[in-house]
Amino acid sequence: MPVTLKEVAERAGVSRSAVSRTFTDGASVSEKMRRKVEKAARDLGYSPNALASSLTTGRTKLIGLISNNFHNPIFLQVFDLFTRGLQDRGLRPLLVNLTDETDPQASVAMLRQYSVDGAVVASSTLPPGFSKAFRDAGVPVVHSFGRYSSAPQVHVVGIDNVECGRMAARTLVARGYRKIAFLGGPESATSTQDRYSGFFSELGAHRDVTTSYSFADAYSFDAGRREMLRLLKSDPAEAYFCGDDVLSIGVLSAIADSGLRVPEDIGIIGLNDMEMARWENINLTTIHQPIRQIVTSSIELMVAMLDEPDRYPEARIFPCSIVERGTLRPLK
Amino acid sequence: MPVTLKEVAERAGVSRSAVSRTFTDGASVSEKMRRKVEKAARDLGYSPNALASSLTTGRTKLIGLISNNFHNPIFLQVFDLFTRGLQDRGLRPLLVNLTDETDPQASVAMLRQYSVDGAVVASSTLPPGFSKAFRDAGVPVVHSFGRYSSAPQVHVVGIDNVECGRMAARTLVARGYRKIAFLGGPESATSTQDRYSGFFSELGAHRDVTTSYSFADAYSFDAGRREMLRLLKSDPAEAYFCGDDVLSIGVLSAIADSGLRVPEDIGIIGLNDMEMARWENINLTTIHQPIRQIVTSSIELMVAMLDEPDRYPEARIFPCSIVERGTLRPLK
């Protein structure tokens, strides 16, 4: 049904190569030829088959966009930024949902079948083994929102979760909280582990602070609410560092139900600074994660790797910052 | 770099066709041959190039997933359901973000270049012209969350927005509200227009009800809040039917700031029943849109069309239902 290069060539009365060259930039074609071919192409409504050309050029301009975070609203923004950024560079995102996938091999095989030029793993919860599997299969890969490591094995773009943990701890201590708790996301997520270790390493220096910790089983409203309702039954802390904003919102809801007030009775600090955090009826104090920069940088890195697949792996880490709103008591 | 069919054939000592047939189901291969080939393929780590085969078969198993709703959290769920549903059927979603695109032609050209087998337009705000453009280009298309029409020109799966408008009106009247307003989303969205017309056609029958209407300029928290703050300045209505849940939440925040109470002073009913609507600190009364069913049905329709591209267009409309929570006064 669709018009092929051969038909255009016949119509224009030229060779197939001539047509091909007109649509390949950098190829040698005279002005006259170009005009002739373009006319014929327009008449016929021709557009070149990207997949056929990928066979010889070895490039599909397809980029696997791989994630398992389809429940956290910030990822809608992540997808928005990724798809637009890739499109702007003429690349096409092939979306892969790894939600209930535990074995990387199947996805690796699939991405190879479609000859993707590269893969972006956008996830804060996938184990590093996934991105390594892609690299081992020879697919250039960037792990966005991945774990910071001083010796990264694949390209990582994200934040320093350990430092975020420290930052949260410093903030709480500075505001005079002395009974402080960590309410993490899933214990298995690397981001949770790192925030935990940063948080407690900072608090270790403060002998007058008492600490405790627990984990919600997902980065979700329900998980946060459920865990906080449990904590409220027996002697809650003065302030909580929560694994994530949506978890924090669940926590706030539990506190409100129990008749306690934020920040008067309990202080809360989240992480991500999702859009909702600044909604006036939530007004969550939180740690801002520079999502836009992470995505932009990931795309730049991906593009660079397309030209230089064996590029030496690097970690690009962006600083986070506290966004003060209404869920922590003010500095004295 | 990747292993090709030819190499497998040489290693197994058979013809290329034999290898091809082993990986094509329904083809005639003896058990002995199959075992030989599979062994060689395994040794070499071969996996067939889906794009190359698409050249002769004419099928890529690529489905364009087209949307411009990257700011409404319910679409994260929509993407989750679509990607998983498509993957489960061996189809691959090629994501297209139309956020600032006004001309369908560019996307049509792109999807043709990649020879997608079909396109799902998942949007409540794109004009019908977009889906028609795909159909005219010979791409099987399903418009999910599209406008209901008794004479659809392309396949449409969604809800009857006119009926939703009526339903909202009936609900408000039944609860004794007599001064009722419509606070729509963007006036240009077909969903807004239909809800508007259903809402007012139902209210037309009630002589004792006074009505008014206005539009927010997006389906967003900020737009809803801004519009409500404006409305609160002069004689607000007793109850509002809001274009969407996230808009409603902005509206609730404005009302809270003004010192009025919901549902005592003002009643609110939303639409969508997004996850957030049932969060205890929001607890929004709303109209449930059966997203899961819409997505599932869209995928089924898409799959059916792959076998029968000229299938007669149909509209699949799912009923919505009121979800009673805390933002309308109870029935008397």
Next chain:
DNA sequence: GGATTTTTTGCAACCGGTTGCAAAAGCGCG
């Protein structure tokens, strides 16, 4: 066991493009 039918296999052409190479065309210049 041989003739006949059915199944399996390989050959070669094709899908829609790209590209190295050599021939053809165009150019500048004396």
Next chain:
DNA sequence: CGCGCTTTTGCAACCGGTTGCAAAAAATCC
């Protein structure tokens, strides 16, 4: 106008697969 040089063009092979067709092999039947 003819020469040498540069640019443009077409030929043909190739990318990694599939498939119709006929030959080869296996299965069935008498």
